[in-house]
Amino acid sequence: MILVWLIAILLIGGTLCWLLAQWNKVFPKWIALCATVAGLVLMVWLCLQYKNSGDGAGSEWFINYRLSWIPAFGISFHLALDGLSLVLLLLTFFLGILSVLCSWNEIKEKHGFYFFNLLWTLAGICGVFVAMDLFLFYFFWEVMLVPMYFLISIWGDTNRRYASYKFFLFTQAGGLLMLLSILALYFIHAQQTGIYSFDYFDLLHTSPGASTAKWIMMGFLFAFMVKLPVVPFHSWLPDAHSEAPTAGSLILAGLLLKTGAYGIIRFVLTLFPQQAQAFGWWAMLLGAIGILYGAFLAFAQTDLKRLIAYTSVSHMGFVLLGIFAFNEIAMQGVIMQILTHGISTGALFVMAGMLKERLHTRDINQMGGLWTAMPFMGGAAMLFTMASLGLPMLGNFIAEFLILIGAFSASAALTVLATLGLIFSACYALRMMQKVFLGPATVTAPLKDMNVREWVMMSALTIGIIVLGLFPQPVIDMVKGVVGALVD
Structure with missing residues (x-):
């Protein structure tokens, strides 16, 4: 009930x-x-x-x-x-x-x-x-x-x-x-x-x-x-x-x-x-294509929210790759990816909303040097950008690592292809940070850093992504029986 x-x-x-x-x-x-x-x-x-x-x-x-x-x-x-x-x-x-x-x-x-x-x-x-x-x-x-x-x-x-x-x-x-x-x-x-x-x-x-x-x-x-x-x-x-x-x-x-x-x-x-x-091999192929295609298009975007949206296409390619690898390690990685992607990409969209509210634009070419005016927001953005590209000790790394290990036994070639997505994710993530928070300042109007409500949101998301990166075992234990039954 x-x-x-x-x-x-x-x-x-x-x-x-x-x-x-x-x-x-x-x-x-x-x-x-x-x-x-x-x-x-x-x-x-x-x-x-x-x-x-x-x-x-x-x-x-x-x-x-x-x-x-x-x-x-x-x-x-x-x-x-x-x-x-x-x-x-x-x-x-x-x-x-x-x-x-x-x-x-x-x-x-x-x-x-x-x-x-x-x-x-x-x-x-x-x-x-x-x-x-x-x-x-x-x-x-x-x-x-x-x-x-x-x-x-x-x-x-x-x-x-x-x-x-x-x-x-x-x-x-x-x-x-x-x-x-x-x-x-x-x-x-x-x-x-x-x-x-x-x-x-x-x-x-x-x-x-x-x-x-x-x-x-x-x-x-x-x-x-x-x-x-x-x-x-x-x-x-x-x-x-x-x-x-x-x-x-x-x-x-x-x-x-x-x-x-x-x-x-x-x-x-x-x-x-x-x-x-x-259908498994074809699904894994579609997953690998999605990883690379999403990363390429994310790198080409000037609209901040569209850029983050294409990172979702790329990250969900890992989910498809792991599901159809048909082994327990990859499936555990899929469930971790579901959680960590929801937190890290959700945080980036919240950040994009904060910037849109202050700057009234989503164009990253009209941003730049915002870290000086908003150091706390810049620090939070750096954390979740690093999570998005799979930095160790953050949740996304655990998820993608497990998926790639599990998928390798199913198809080494497609896994190697998918691994290239990790390199390209660093390209679009670092470009986003450079365009928005680093480089020469293009906004001259005074800007407010995060308020209390925004601090609460970003703190909760930060704790979530770090805990999942350092101590994922409770989640793995919680779904162990389900994953084992699925693979069997």
Whole structure:
């Protein structure tokens, strides 16, 4: 029942934000903050319960809550939690709090509707990470997309309409293909057993023919690859990132992309193991191409948010490479990459929002020498830039190191190709620091360094990326059972 409350807190909080905004525009901020903090407190409590239960050593489900919903069609309200879902929910509420804080002064109008969409997007993401009924999974998949569309189209930048339409069309096209695959699996299961069910655990035992299974898997895989995103399905991402408000970019980079990785791990690998293995080399190739392509395009950008967006394309290539390496070390690296990318790239987007608020531009050619005026922001930017390029003792290094070690045993050639991405990531990361914070000063107006609210956000992100870099073992232990079962 606690999983229901985690989602309900966000849904109810979002509705209250919208309803109470007409009395005072401050109410939505505090309601949203209280809702996300309450969710994080519950998640910390769940983590402690999970650790004390000893379930982390196995692959059993820690929480398995099922309630009949539409029994005539075999639809249930089925939520379940294991180590993988637990880690992702913890990341969701952590970044959810930061998304509320970075919106505190940025949003100037329609505060109630804004925080309504923000909390409902987070609720949809939470639902995706725990839904074990495929109809319910698709329902939450759509719940997280529609509010994000409004966040971009209403509170985005100059070209927000184009970016929001593109985001919606790409992700909706993938979602519809996934729906067709879900329905195909549903009817094949009914034909084989005589029972209509959307339940994940029932569909695990469905055995379509080899050719049919391949096409059903491709429907799932396409939807998740669009969301990840994988080259060449990535073109919606830079536009959405560059036009979204800061919180929108933070949620996109830190959470929405991770639903694609989660979907591949949870559904593609388990429902279609043979077909996934047959596609493995091609998926690793797409991952290696994405690593290099994203790095090249990031180096060529002058728009700060587009530059950071292309780094996400590059980093998500490591995720695809590690998933389809089919070994435990690489899969552990994938989960670490999901966490560390959400923190480091999320921090860079928060930083970009701070700079946009002060300079009213995203063009890095109009910046320069900002470290002198804002030394604390410059120091934080250096830390997360170093994390992005994989500096040892920071979380991203652990993730990429594990992925490359695991992938080498699967394909040495593709791993060597992917390793070049680490060199190119240093090129775009150092260019970004040079253009923005170092070199001759181009801004003459007085600039304020980070305020207390921004200090709190950057301190939390800093602690997170350093702890994951120095002591990743708790995360590895938490998902060890899940990863072992997946690889087996």
